[in-house]
Amino acid sequence: MRFGLVVNPVAGLGGAVGLKGTDGPDTVAEALRRGATPQAGPRARRAFAILARSRPGAEVTAAPGALGAAWLAGLGLDLRVLDLPPLSGTARDTRLAVAAMAPGTLAVFAGGDGTARDVAAALPAGGAMLGIPCGVKMHSGVFALSPEAAGHLLADLVSAPARVAWTDEAEVMDIDEAQLRAGRIAPRLFGLVRAPRGRGLVQAAKGMLRRDEGAALAAAAAEIAAAMAPGTLYVIGPGTSAGAVVRALGQQPTILGVDAVRDGRLVARDARAADLDRLAGDGPVRLVLGVTGQQGFLLGRGNQQIGPGLIARAGREGLVVLATEDKLRALAEPRLWVDTGDPALDARLGGYVRVHTGAGREMMMRIASGAEAAASRLTEAS
Amino acid sequence: MTEPKEFHAARWNEPVVMEMGRPGARGQLFPAPEPEVAAAAGPDPIPAAMRRRDRPVLPEITEFEAQRHYLHLSQMTLGMMGVSLFGTCTMKYNSKTAEFAANRPELAEVHPYQHPDTLQGVLSIIHEFDLILRALSGMDRFVFQAGGGADAAYTMAAVARAYWADRGMLHQRTEMVTSVQAHPCNPATAAAAGFRVVNLPLEENGYPSLEALKAAVSERTALVMINNPDDMGIYNPEIREWVRVARAAGALAFYDHANFNGVMGRLSARELGFDACMFMLHKTFGAPKAGGGPAVGAYGCTEALAPYLPAPLVVEDGRRFRLDHDRPKSCGKVREFWGNVPQVVKAWAWARAMGAEGIRLASDISVVANNYMDKKLGEIPGLQRSHDNIAVRRMEMTRWSLGPLKEETGIGTVDFANRMADYGIDPWWMSHEPWIVPEPFTPEAGELWSKEDIDSWIDVVARIAREARECPEVVRTAPHNQPVAQVRGEVFDDPARWAMTWRAHLRKRGGGASARGAA
The missing domain is CATH 3.40.50 (Rossmann fold)
Structure with missing residues (x-):
């Protein structure tokens, strides 16, 4: 080497x-x-x-x-x-x-x-x-x-x-x-x-789990893809975690952008906010999201294409979140942060969300608003 | 701190027994049968269908050589009699008295297929131990079939499945809620039984929040499985409310007593509201671990869940004991027969020797010993207690982290474990998955070891921490005083590179010629 x-x-x-x-x-x-x-x-x-x-x-x-x-x-x-x-x-x-x-x-x-x-x-x-x-x-x-x-x-x-x-x-x-x-x-x-x-060397005593986090994520994505509700617009991305759902549907995701799926079909690639609003129309919307590494942002960081209007339509119940257990463990705090630009909406999103971490595996994570507080804490840490 | 004792393991560079010996060497030479015996047996005493065609491929070696070889092998282990503060395992002395009881012919020479009338002594011990565990837990019935803690957790999942199926609600109650810090067998066994797993993360207090639990449980929850204290050594003071929330959602609540040592005789699962619990006889109750088995997970539950227990149950009928196989709602078997009965007898012997007072005292001593150790470990630079911001005292063990030392020196917990063996100390227990703190280790002082033993263990830790700064290569390349050098873990990923039997070794390595000595 x-x-x-x-x-x-x-x-x-x-x-x-x-x-x-x-x-x-x-x-x-x-x-x-x-x-x-x-x-x-x-x-x-x-x-x-x-x-x-x-x-x-x-x-x-x-x-x-x-x-x-x-x-x-x-x-x-x-x-x-x-x-x-x-x-x-x-x-x-x-x-x-x-x-x-x-x-x-x-x-x-x-x-x-x-x-x-x-x-x-x-x-x-x-x-x-x-x-x-x-x-x-x-x-x-x-x-x-x-x-x-x-x-x-x-x-x-x-x-x-x-x-x-x-x-x-x-x-x-x-x-x-x-x-x-x-x-x-x-x-x-x-x-x-x-x-x-x-790499943590494996010690034989008591055995350690050999977990393939990529495979776990793909399995979680496959479950989500299989459970998609008909007629609902799924806004997906960015990032590899959310993109795994697009992959599970047999398509290539736009890793650095946002895609949209309805009834198993990719209806938008690398979409902008206006595209998504138009596609959503008056129908039901769900947001498939990953988590940013270390800070744990769910919304408002790197996915500004997903605007407050769309988020409000989806609500906390409409969030479908994927992340590996490793990534959740590595967060600076056990929180997922939202900063939609609308403090009232941030407050409504507060509470717990189930994060899909593998086949039949979920982690309850607390969603917190008040990104300003998070920002000050995180910048102090850096 | 004082300097650790000098130590060097024996190293016998000799072949495995299959490669030893010489043609014709024998352990025993048997005389020819007396004429009367030969005549009675006939020319072919073994029926043709049962007679082997080839001679067995065994080493040809004398009894003395075989004894010497196995003595050498034993000298090359640490013998499990050292100072082994192996957390989450609750290491205890396995008393010779209990061994003596279990080795008596009344137990060692019976078979579970015998008629129960000829097994009354064994059955009475199992029943009596059931009563002892009922007294410790408040549960109504125990079963010892499970072959370990994970199997007992699986028993819970199987009982829950049968319970909900009996009510026609298994399609609705599909989820099991647990903590990320619970023993990994809880999510694993629930998943094996077909439940979805909902994990709760640790929050600021070092345990999951009640709000997270409330958000997680619903009409879909079949079961909540939790440890308390958990492997951080932190006791969740909200446990009673946890059980209330779980049961208010209609779910069953299971207390995994893997860490019972810190609370023995100080609380009862039933009083806290639980439907069921599990004890590990091979740790808390002084029965041996025997290197991964045979173990026993004693599973206990309330009368409401008892119909679903695995069969058979030992029941008292008047003044006799019998095995009750007629249990139509039973979840089936989680293991053959009634479990590892010799282990149950050893655990019973331990409990009888300790008594209720002794059990409580042992628990208190284990908590005091851990807190003594905890304070002394805190004096070693580079070590950090998990959730160091929490002031509350730990119970019988504490999860620690070598994170700061690793950042400073590059030496982590695996390196420490390897190096400990150079001082004659069993490599420490790091952590179950997931590793919530970086470079974890989890010591548990228990009630067995003296203050001097605990001090000498800490001396070794302090010494290795110093070596990490002064001579890190020595630590990274350890062990040096052991019969084998550092084991390269990656070989375990490749089945072509290991073998569990001599035959598999020959097949994988194609080493037919090395089968020297085989008759």
């Missing part, structure tokens, strides 16, 4: 000085003015030091200078430096570095969600990525728990690949920072990528 490294030297600068992220040169300048010190480089070094200690001479291709190679000097790795055009000090550098990595290289990056988006955008087909957590926002599913955990994962990839599991559906998420600074979290799914994960 070959590793590539690209460091976003300004990642995380904003967090320490009270800015909610570091997107854009103005914010970087403001962060530096407030006395922030760059930490992505030293954190990348912490990760690779662990790789070097357990596997001296491991091969690493790094972007030049502060973008990578400078942080690996003297660690005892077999270091190759990418030949890149003059650096611009922008996200373009990250993309060029990832694009220059040889096929089959695991793109390791030190940064946050913004960097993850840039890496994902430049990743060749079939490429994989791993994040060393350095950002203010880290909602993507590509980050290791800590620089040390990233280092151990890399060492395992060399010497004990069985300790590592891979997913092809790690979510690359990002939040609009301008909105976040205004106290609103608006995470969006930007894509799905291949990423390694530490």
Whole structure:
């Protein structure tokens, strides 16, 4: 396994000085003015030091200078430096570095969600990525728990690949920072990528459940598809969880958008709010939704195509929610949040909803309104 | 903290018994039969249809060599007599007195097909133990057929199915409600019996909220299955209200007493309103676990559910005991015969030796011991108690997390378990699925171990936590002082790489030549 490294030297600068992220040169300048010190480089070094200690001479291709190679000097790795055009000090550098990595290289990056988006955008087909957590926002599913955990994962990839599991559906998420600074979290799914994960080694004692979460989700989706009421418009998406219902009907879902189904037929793809309102007419409506990773948003984050009118028509009873048990467990709080833009509607949605987690398996989850409160809590946490 | 004792397991690098020995070696050489015996038996004492055509493929080895080999094998295990604070399992000493009772010929040499008139002693013990469990739970009738806790949970699901079918409501009552922190056998057995599973997540107090339960139960609910305390060690103080809500919805309420040790003699399932409960004799009642079996899940219920119990039941008729097979509404069998009777006898011996006072005292000691351990574990940096924000004291065990240590060092709970064996300590119990806290472990001090034993166990944990910072590779590559190195778990996913029998080994590995010594 070959590793590539690209460091976003300004990642995380904003967090320490009270800015909610570091997107854009103005914010970087403001962060530096407030006395922030760059930490992505030293954190990348912490990760690779662990790789070097357990596997001296491991091969690493790094972007030049502060973008990578400078942080690996003297660690005892077999270091190759990418030949890149003059650096611009922008996200373009990250993309060029990832694009220059040889096929089959695991793109390791030190940064946050913004960097993850840039890496994902430049990743060749079939490429994989791993994040060393350095950002203010880290909602993507590509980050290791800590620089040390990233280092151990890399060492395992060399010497004990069985300790590592891979997913092809790690979510690359990002939040609009301008909105976040205004106290609103608006995470969006930007894509799905291949990423390694530490795997809990199975201990024989008492046995552990071998659960295939993807299969459980597909089974839940098949149940939902089979139980669809005739004449009802099912508005589905976005995301892989909700999309599984479209798959169960034999169609390809629009993962990053909203589809609609009636009587087993796909009646809209990647629909806009106006399309959905028109399709709904006066008939019954149900909403098939996934849950955003970590924050647990059900409505109002990344699915603004589904407007308050449609939501009110469906009501809490008209929500059909799918998520894996792993995803529900990983939520920052055991809550699903709604922010429809209509506080009265949010309040009406409050209460419990059954989340479909597998064949014949459901989890009761509390829906909470008051997204502002959630936003403040979540941003404090980041 | 003090330094753990030095330890190194025996390592005997010898082949498996099937590869040992030499042609002609024998354990016993039997003399030829006396002429009178030979004449009485005739030339062919074994009927032709029963006579084997090939000689058995057995190792040819002397009795002494066989004894030595098995002694060596036993030396390479930890022997289950160490300090094993193995949470959710309630490890207890399996007393020799109880073994002696169970090994008596009056029990060891009887068969369940014998006429009940010749089984009165065994039946009286089963009946007496039924009465003891009734006293502890308030239930009206116990049955010992289930071969473990999960089987007893399945018994509940099967009884519920029969109960609702008898009322013509099985098509309507299709759901079983439980907590995400309940023992996984609750959702699993309910699903196996055909019910849909509705899970309740843990909320701020460390247990599911009453509101979630209220939202979950309805005219569709057949059954609510819960543990209390759960595996976090947290006692749900709203339990009485939980049962009321379940029963108000018309559902049956089942108390999974997997964690009975913390409340033995201190509460009764019946008083809390439950319809049924389950005890594990192989943990709470001091019968051995025997490495995954034989175990007993004692299932008890109210008179209203008794018609649906698996048959047969032991009933007292005047001064005699008989087996009642004539139970037309029975859910059927969950296991053959009347269960693992020797285990029932050992549990009965334990309960008789302890007495009601002793059982209560043991429960209190186990809670005190856990709280002592809990406080000392809290002094080790990198360890974090589950739901650390909750001030309430834990019961007989506590779920802990190595999350902070893992973030700092990369060393997690599996690494710890492997390394513990290097100090002669049984690898700890991590957690049932799902892992609600990262890198979990669940110690349970119980009433057996002394303060010194608990201290020495904590010393090992503290030592490994220090090693995680100072020499993490040693921990990651453990065990080092054991006869086998780290087991690679992924091989269990590939049946081509393991074998349960010698014959399967030869078939999978094609190693016919290695069957040396086979006659």
